Amino acid sequence: MDINHQLVKSLQDGDMSAAKGIYQNYSKAMYNTLIRITGNSEEAQDLLQDAFIKAFNSIQSFRGDSTFGAWLKRIVVNTGLMHLRAKKMEFAEINDALLEQEEENEHTVDIDPALIHEEIKKLPSGSRAVVTLYLLEGYTHKEIAAELDITESTSKTQYMRGKKMLKEQLNEKIYGV
Amino acid sequence: MAFDIEKNVKEKRHQIDVETPPDNLWEGIEDKIDIAQEPEKKDYSWVWKVAASLFLVTSIVLLVLLVSKPGDQEPQLASLSDISSEYKSIETEYISVIQMIESELKLDEEHRKEFPWLFEELEYLEVVNTQYREDLSKVSENEQVIKPLIDYYEKKIKILKRIQLEINRKNNEKDDQINI
Missing domain, CATH: 1.10.1740.10 (RNA polymerase sigma factor, region 2, helix turn helix motif)
Known part of the structure; x- marks a missing residue:
């Protein structure tokens, strides 16, 4: 035990x-x-x-x-x-065309976990919640949709957008670009 | 340069929890703990029999009162059915969806203890809705009645679906080990 x-x-x-x-x-x-x-x-x-x-x-x-x-x-x-x-959630807005360009040339760079935590905190509230639930807590998009009162496809889009923003923030922190 | 965030998170999930709560938080918790002791298992079938008898008697009394003084006993509550036959069928549809979900879920006291936050929301919704219906019964504009009542049914369905997801999640977790 x-x-x-x-x-x-x-x-x-x-x-x-x-x-x-x-x-x-x-x-x-x-x-x-x-x-x-x-x-x-x-x-x-x-x-x-x-x-x-x-x-x-x-x-x-x-x-x-x-x-x-x-x-x-x-x-x-x-x-x-x-x-x-109970609060108004703020969702990430970025150009969808940019979203589609993503996923290419992903490098296996070791990122400081503390930095990931810090940068997640900076995301807009709605996408931060979706990224946290999906990426760290293992919720499905269906579950997130029900919990946040959004559609499953909004959850997916916000996850992609949140992830994209997170990568940009990390790039800036690590490489200054 | 693009990072593989998912891979990084997967490999370092434990290390991402970097912040420590302040020491004084525990004091605020300690004072409010009130753990009810588990009662010994007893045969409570007599409770159900008494409850059923009371329910029957209460129903008969209410029925008699309603027949003898129609409209005087309960406050008037607005309903979609009062507006038109079209809204009546919409309301009937909502009610049947809710009943279907409730009958699938078979909610009981255990569920209430398991997911108290969801039942609190459900109870709050019912209280607000009753108040709304009472207030709206005095309103003559149909538009003012339609939206809050439809909102109520939709919110109720959403909360019931969240309970359904929690039950599924709990069942799926039975053999899982959480990483914390």
């Missing part, structure tokens, strides 16, 4: 000290996901608190038929998306 499983079991049995252990093990990953969804550290902090409170207070409903991490991540992502839906 892994340590997180033991902590979850202890919390379900009423051992409140296990909650802190769970928080310590998962908060960093969840916080980063929320920063990428909101693009804002302060909002991410409030949402992180809300999401952990929701998760702990409904811990008895976790039955172990998915990993605890997956269950918690779903609550975290949904807390972030509820917040995002």
Whole structure:
């Protein structure tokens, strides 16, 4: 039995000290996901608190038929998306012709992961959410469409646009072009 | 130069989580934890029997009251069906779509506990819609009634579909290991 499983079991049995252990093990990953969804550290902090409170207070409903991490991540992502839906999302606009030129000569350059995180935060809110959900959280475009109340094809286009913008930003940071 | 972002992210997924939450966040969480203890499993079939009896009695009482004083018991609620036969069929279509999704989902208390954020949205939508319908029943312009009522049905269908996706996602995740 892994340590997180033991902590979850202890919390379900009423051992409140296990909650802190769970928080310590998962908060960093969840916080980063929320920063990428909101693009804002302060909002991410409030949402992180809300999401952990929701998760702990409904811990008895976790039955172990998915990993605890997956269950918690779903609550975290949904807390972030509820917040995002309440605001007006801004989608990336770039020339579609440029979009089609993309995908050629992709190089396997090692990019600093911290830089990827920083540059994702700078994307417009709508495309940032689509890029985060698709690229980092493994959502399908169908799921993203339902979550963000957009069409599947908008999700695909915004992903392409977001990715293109991200590449341009990284190019500028790394090569100054 | 173009980067292969997908490859970079796939290979370094864990390392992309670079920021650490401030230490004081935990204090705000700790104070608000309220974990209900799992009750022992008991036979609750009697609860359903009592509930069914109460439902039956309540239904009969309501029916009698409605027949004896028509229109006095409930506030008037606007509906698309009141506008024209065309809107009546649109409303019937929406209602049948909602019923179809609900019957496929077979939503129960477990789902409510599993996806509380979605049920909260659904409940909020119902509260707002009831208020809307009550207010709109006093409005004579049909245009003012049509849009909010259609919006309500569409929003409800969207939330139900999101619940459907969450259930599918949960089923697909059963054997997955998340990378965090």
